[in-house]
Amino acid sequence: MIRLVRAELLKLRTTQVWFWLLLASLAVAVLAAVAGMASDDVRVPSDLATVFANANGGIAVSFILGILGITTEFRHQTFTPTVLATPNRWAIVSAKLLTYALVGAAYAVIGIVVQLAITVPWLASKDIALQLGGDVGHSMAGVVLVFTLFAVMGVGIGSLLRNQSLAISVGLIFLLVINNILAAIPGTRPAFPYTPEGAMIAVVYPAGQGGGDDIELLSRAGGIVTLLLWALVPAAIGAALTLNRDIT
Amino acid sequence: MVDDLTKLFGGKVRAVDRLSFTVEPGSVTGFLGPNGAGKTTTLRALLGLVHPTSGTATIGGVPYRQIAAPLTVVGAALESSAFHPARTARNHLRILCTVAGLPVARADAVLAHVGLTDSAKRKVKTYSLGMRQRLSLAAALLGDPHVLVLDEPANGLDPEGIRWLRGMLRSLAADGRTVLVSSHQLNEVEEIADRVVILNRGQLVTSGSIADLTAGTDRVMVRSPDIAALLAAVRPPATAEQDGPEALVVRGATAAEVGHWAFTAGVELHELRGERVDLEELFFSLTQGGAA
Numbered sequence: 001m002i003r004l005v006r007a008e009l010l011k012l013r014t015t016q017v018w019f020w021l022l023l024a025s026l027a028v029a030v031l032a033a034v035a036g037m038a039s040d041d042v043r044v045p046s047d048l049a050t051v052f053a054n055a056n057g058g059i060a061v062s063f064i065l066g067i068l069g070i071t072t073e074f075r076h077q078t079f080t081p082t083v084l085a086t087p088n089r090w091a092i093v094s095a096k097l098l099t100y101a102l103v104g105a106a107y108a109v110i111g112i113v114v115q116l117a118i119t120v121p122w123l124a125s126k127d128i129a130l131q132l133g134g135d136v137g138h139s140m141a142g143v144v145l146v147f148t149l150f151a152v153m154g155v156g157i158g159s160l161l162r163n164q165s166l167a168i169s170v171g172l173i174f175l176l177v178i179n180n181i182l183a184a185i186p187g188t189r190p191a192f193p194y195t196p197e198g199a200m201i202a203v204v205y206p207a208g209q210g211g212g213d214d215i216e217l218l219s220r221a222g223g224i225v226t227l228l229l230w231a232l233v234p235a236a237i238g239a240a241l242t243l244n245r246d247i248t
Numbered sequence: 249m250v251d252d253l254t255k256l257f258g259g260k261v262r263a264v265d266r267l268s269f270t271v272e273p274g275s276v277t278g279f280l281g282p283n284g285a286g287k288t289t290t291l292r293a294l295l296g297l298v299h300p301t302s303g304t305a306t307i308g309g310v311p312y313r314q315i316a317a318p319l320t321v322v323g324a325a326l327e328s329s330a331f332h333p334a335r336t337a338r339n340h341l342r343i344l345c346t347v348a349g350l351p352v353a354r355a356d357a358v359l360a361h362v363g364l365t366d367s368a369k370r371k372v373k374t375y376s377l378g379m380r381q382r383l384s385l386a387a388a389l390l391g392d393p394h395v396l397v398l399d400e401p402a403n404g405l406d407p408e409g410i411r412w413l414r415g416m417l418r419s420l421a422a423d424g425r426t427v428l429v430s431s432h433q434l435n436e437v438e439e440i441a442d443r444v445v446i447l448n449r450g451q452l453v454t455s456g457s458i459a460d461l462t463a464g465t466d467r468v469m470v471r472s473p474d475i476a477a478l479l480a481a482v483r484p485p486a487t488a489e490q491d492g493p494e495a496l497v498v499r500g501a502t503a504a505e506v507g508h509w510a511f512t513a514g515v516e517l518h519e520l521r522g523e524r525v526d527l528e529e530l531f532f533s534l535t536q537g538g539a540a
Contacts, residue, residue, distance in 0.1 A: 007347040015335055080326060087313035246292075246299060247292070
């Protein structure tokens, strides 16, 4: 299994996609940090939680990373040599999920480090002390968790749809458009907390923040469970299909 | 070894139909048939990529997916050259080494073997079709396997590339490896294969050694301005059949015999040539009845 994860990381490293996507997720993190600090919203240390939580925009990048991670194999038929080298397809799919979970988490951690590099000196100039405990710490951990789970979700959606452009467009439309439409229409609003977007907000923001008015989000734990289901159910179905599918 | 293999696609299309054959260890076997005959499907079933509807395909008695370290037992180069275009050849092989638990040094060794060392660090998208075929072959050789399964390795090769491939396959066979090589160019394989398995419409047409299959098909082509006199000169049990206004095909006699008969009968000859049926002709003669 470690061998397969190493091979997956090597696959990722030997093309340039990881670099551009990392750049995109860092751009979101930097923007969140700079916008947060430049505004007057940060007055007490706990206000910082929102600044870090705003890096959640990068989940779309993490999601695309996961989709590309699996659909590229189908698109260029590189799945075939991998399967020939290890006929245990269950191990291949597990290694892929594990790898992209790790890489998603790494993107989040790198984003947080960059955000700290921007915010710490800035906070010092505002005479605000940085406290990593409490809500700030929760938001950081939340961002790492949602990056991880959205990458896994991407691999799952990718293994279900297989076609690269289809998976990316369907995935992003669901994530960025449909989820928000659900939140906007009063009749469907109760479903929003259970969407990936709604659950994600519950995980990264301090309680009571991040959602709009009239929306009762899940608790942090409820959000985590909901996201886990969103991530693991498609991945499990995709894996089960991949195990027995003909590779032609 | 393939036993009673059937594969239906979408429940209808019968790609492979109750096919059985065995490949002798240590030989080069040509797996022949026109496009769409079911060659690739059979090879993919053999490699555990396609699930047979019924029947089995095994290597040394073991299904591919149950071989513990498959690359060290079977090397495969499939027709759809599967490379990420933005990855270098060396990195492609390094990944496969990592997956299979082989030392990375094997990647450089096989690249040298197929003559790609100088292009190893170029992206595959800059490769010609011939170079991709070489890279496929390199990947097949990665685990130094005893069995090689090559699907249309000559596709896209120029005459020089085909010559290189022939030499390569000969040297691999000389090492004692078992090679199963598919092709839709029947005559391409004739020079390198010891044995052939011929397939048409998913069914076995014939299999065996080329020498056995073409034995007894010797014939003499003879050309003369005086066909009638030549026909009269042919002695039984040899039979002759006219082939155009000035040509005759004689079966059951050697070129020397036909020449002698013509000489004693005083018939003028313009051409005298001994021939043996090639695989392509053999294929057509065997499928003519069934294809209608």
